[in-house]
Amino acid sequence: NEGALWGARFASGPSPELAELSRSTHFDWDLALYDIRGSHAHAEALAAAGYLDADQAARMHAGLDAVASTVADGTLRPGPGDEDVHGALEQALIAAVGPELGGRLRAGRSRNDQIATLVRLYLLDHAAVIARDLLRLIDALVAQSEAHPDAVMPGRTHLQHAQPILLAHHLQAHAWPLVRDLERLRDWRERARVSPYGGGALAGSSLGLDPELVARELGLSRPSENSLDGTAARDVVAEFAFVCAQIGIDLSRLSEEIILWNTREFGFVTLDDGYSTGSSIMPQKKNPDIAELARGKSGRLVGNLTGLLTMLKGLPLAYNRDLQEDKEPIFDSVRTLEVLLPAFTGMVATLRFDTARMAELAPQGFSLATDVADWLVRQGVPFREAHEVSGALVRACEQRGIGLEDASDELLAQVSSHLTPEVRAVLTVAGSVASRAGAGGTAPERVAEQRSELIARAQDA
Ligand code: ARG
Numbered sequence: 001n002e003g004a005l006w007g008a009r010f011a012s013g014p015s016p017e018l019a020e021l022s023r024s025t026h027f028d029w030d031l032a033l034y035d036i037r038g039s040h041a042h043a044e045a046l047a048a049a050g051y052l053d054a055d056q057a058a059r060m061h062a063g064l065d066a067v068a069s070t071v072a073d074g075t076l077r078p079g080p081g082d083e084d085v086h087g088a089l090e091q092a093l094i095a096a097v098g099p100e101l102g103g104r105l106r107a108g109r110s111r112n113d114q115i116a117t118l119v120r121l122y123l124l125d126h127a128a129v130i131a132r133d134l135l136r137l138i139d140a141l142v143a144q145s146e147a148h149p150d151a152v153m154p155g156r157t158h159l160q161h162a163q164p165i166l167l168a169h170h171l172q173a174h175a176w177p178l179v180r181d182l183e184r185l186r187d188w189r190e191r192a193r194v195s196p197y198g199g200g201a202l203a204g205s206s207l208g209l210d211p212e213l214v215a216r217e218l219g220l221s222r223p224s225e226n227s228l229d230g231t232a233a234r235d236v237v238a239e240f241a242f243v244c245a246q247i248g249i250d251l252s253r254l255s256e257e258i259i260l261w262n263t264r265e266f267g268f269v270t271l272d273d274g275y276s277t278g279s280s281i282m283p284q285k286k287n288p289d290i291a292e293l294a295r296g297k298s299g300r301l302v303g304n305l306t307g308l309l310t311m312l313k314g315l316p317l318a319y320n321r322d323l324q325e326d327k328e329p330i331f332d333s334v335r336t337l338e339v340l341l342p343a344f345t346g347m348v349a350t351l352r353f354d355t356a357r358m359a360e361l362a363p364q365g366f367s368l369a370t371d372v373a374d375w376l377v378r379q380g381v382p383f384r385e386a387h388e389v390s391g392a393l394v395r396a397c398e399q400r401g402i403g404l405e406d407a408s409d410e411l412l413a414q415v416s417s418h419l420t421p422e423v424r425a426v427l428t429v430a431g432s433v434a435s436r437a438g439a440g441g442t443a444p445e446r447v448a449e450q451r452s453e454l455i456a457r458a459q460d461a
Contacts, residue, residue, distance in 0.1 A: 005087045005111070025078035027327050028085040032071045034118040035089055036064050038197060041217035042109055045198075045209040051108075056101055063097035086111045108207040109200060112231040112319040116196035119326065121218065123240050124192055126334045131185050131461075133341035134178055134247065138458045140349040141175040145451060150444060152429050153268070153358040154367060161365030164429045167353060168451070169442040174257075175454055177250040182461035184243045191239070195220040196230030202318035203227055232318040234308070237326045241305040244333035248298035251344055255291035258351070262288045267357050272350035275343070290347045297336050304329035362429045366394045368404055371426040371435065372419075381418050389416040 007013065014022065040061060047057035067089060070076035082088035094102035145168035155165035195218055198204065198211030204227040205211075211223035224230030261268035271288055279285035311325045369390045376386035393415045397404055400411075405427040412419035426432060437443035440450065 004081075004083065005090065005106075019083070022083055024084045024324055024327070025082050025088060027331060028115075029078055029088075030331060031115075031118045031122055032085050032089060033068060034121040035085055035114065036068045036071070037121065037218060038114055038117055038214075039064050039089070039093075039105060041214045042197065042209075043105060044217055045211075045214050046104070046107060046207075048210055048213055049208050051207065052104065056104070059097055059101055060105065063093050063102065066096050067092045084111070086114060108205045108209045109197065110202075110231075112201050113196045113199040113227070115323075116199070116231050116233075117218065117220075119237060119330070120192050120194070120196075120220070123237070123330070123334075124189065126338070127185050127189060127192075127240070130244075130247070130334070130337050130341070131182055133338065133345070134182055134185075135458060137341060137345040137348065138175050138178050138182075138454075140345050141171050141178075142451060142455060144348065144351065144353075145171040145175075145447075148353060148355060149448065151353065151355040151358060152362045152433055154361050154364065155442070161361075161367045163367050163370055163436075164362040164432050165442040166433055166444060166447050167355065167358060169447045172447065172450055172454055174250070174254045175458075178247070179454060179458045179461065181243060181247050181250060182458060184246070186461050188236075188239055188243060190221075192236050193219075193221045194224055194230075194236075195222070196224045196227075198223055199227030199230040202231055228318040232315070232320075232323070234312055234323060234326050237330050238305065238308045238312065241301075241308050241330055241333055244337055245298070245301040245305045247337060248294075248301035251294040251340070252298035254348075255288075255295040258291045258347070259288050259295075262291075268354055270352040270354070271347065272352070275347040275350055288347075290343050294340055294344055297340055301333050301336060304333045359429065363403065363405070366397070366404060368427050368429070368432055369394050371432045372404065372423060374435070375423050375426045376418055379418060386418075389418060392416070393419065 004013070043052065043057060043060045043064070046052045047054070052060060067076065070092070071089075076088075076092055078085065078088040082091070090102065090106065093105065096102070148167045148171075151167040152164050153167045153170060154161045155163045155170070195211065195215035197214045197218070198209060215221065215223045258269065258271075260266050262271060271286060273286075275290055276286045277289040279287065307329050308326055311322055315322055372393060373383065373386040373390040376389060377383050381389070393404060393407065393412070396411060396415055397407055405424065407415075409421050412421065412423065426435065434443050437446055440446065
């Protein structure tokens with residue numbers, strides 16, 4: 001195969017079975033334009049070191065541009081004889097500028113330092129897309145919380161009614177993990193903006209090429225410190241897969257709540273018609289498929305991370321072909337989020353909340369019992385005793401089938417002499433919520449402050 005990047009020391013070409021196994025063009029073609037960017041930068045380094053004169057360098061860049069436009073418009077496609085994107089593009093370059101010049105580009109580089117660089121360039125671009133989409137989702141959550149500044153709902157622990165909270169507080173609690181995901185992407189970016197180019201196959205270059213120049217041309221901050229590490233490390237890929245998986249988990253946890261809220265039993269939300277689906281048999285159905293797909297796809301994102309880490313475990317230095325197996329999972333994680341996030345954001349932005357229903361349920365399940373205990377503490381009762389008194393009141397009300405707010409003066413006095421009628425002041429949801437004004441609490445003014453902080457942190461990341 002005259003297009004192959006190797007072969008002179010082999011008496012025969014690869015068997016068809018090997019060629020089939022080895023071929024990666026069906027997925028690494030997504031890196032073609034990054035490969036060409038790398039080639040432009042490498043050509044600069046060759047020219048700076050005197051391996052290409054000014055005329056050759058200009059023809060090389062023009063040839064690479066010509067190849068890039070055939071990649072971009074889809075007229076250049078890898079052929080069945082191409083092992084990978086690198087070989088296919090070298091063939092195309094040679095067709096464009098001739099073998100004498102085209103054959104010079106590969107000096108001082110290897111597919112090993114190339115691929116390690118390209119995957120970083122690819123991920124840096126897609127990290128920006130994912131970050132933008134995440135920010136839109138955060139905005140949608142913030143907008144919903146701004147639209148419902150006073151709405152209350154039952155706050156739960158163990159999925160049981162615990163204490164009343166603001167809906168805005170709950171929605172913002174789902175936004176904070178996404179803000180941290182944005183911050184994770186930002187932190188990851190610093191580690192990713194390093195260029196393995198110049199590491200060659202593993203040991204570095206002997207041609208006096210300037211890796212700083214290549215890094216600069218590629219918009220990266222510096223070359224890898226160690227050529228073995230640069231070509232063999234994939235923690236930058238695994239870390240990106242982790243951030244994708246974490247985003248998936250964060251969406252999945254919110255999804256689970258939306259799915260519950262959307263049941264007849266909860267009745268907290270209605271999904272917009274444009275963001276829910278029907279049933280092929282039951283005409284009345286309106287299903288929360290976006291939330292379910294998000295929950296399901298989180299498994300796939302975790303799987304991609306697990307697959308990557310398992311592939312890396314036990315790999316000796318430096319490059320091993322196993323590393324080629326990083327591409328499909330990470331591309332899949334990227335595509336999964338790029339499709340999922342916009343749909344998810346649309347669903348969140350168009351959710352309609354039944355705030356009357358939520359307010360009705362907020363005080364149920366004796367969720368104001370802690371307020372009774374806290375009120376007793378403010379009257380000077382030790383908390384241990386206050387907890388017992390409040391618990392006894394819950395039991396007494398439960399036995400009578402009434403709510404805490406319905407307890408008569410006699411019943412209050414019977415449970416404890418500390419329970420004077422003034423306790424009723426805290427037996428309202430609004431009073432309970434307003435009283436939780438400590439840092440990070442659910443009081444309306446704290447939640448509003450928190451929202452400004454959240455917006456600032458998201459914009460900062
Ligand atoms: N396609 C490989 C990868 O994705 C890069 C090529 C390195 N091949 C080699 N025989 N050293 O990692």
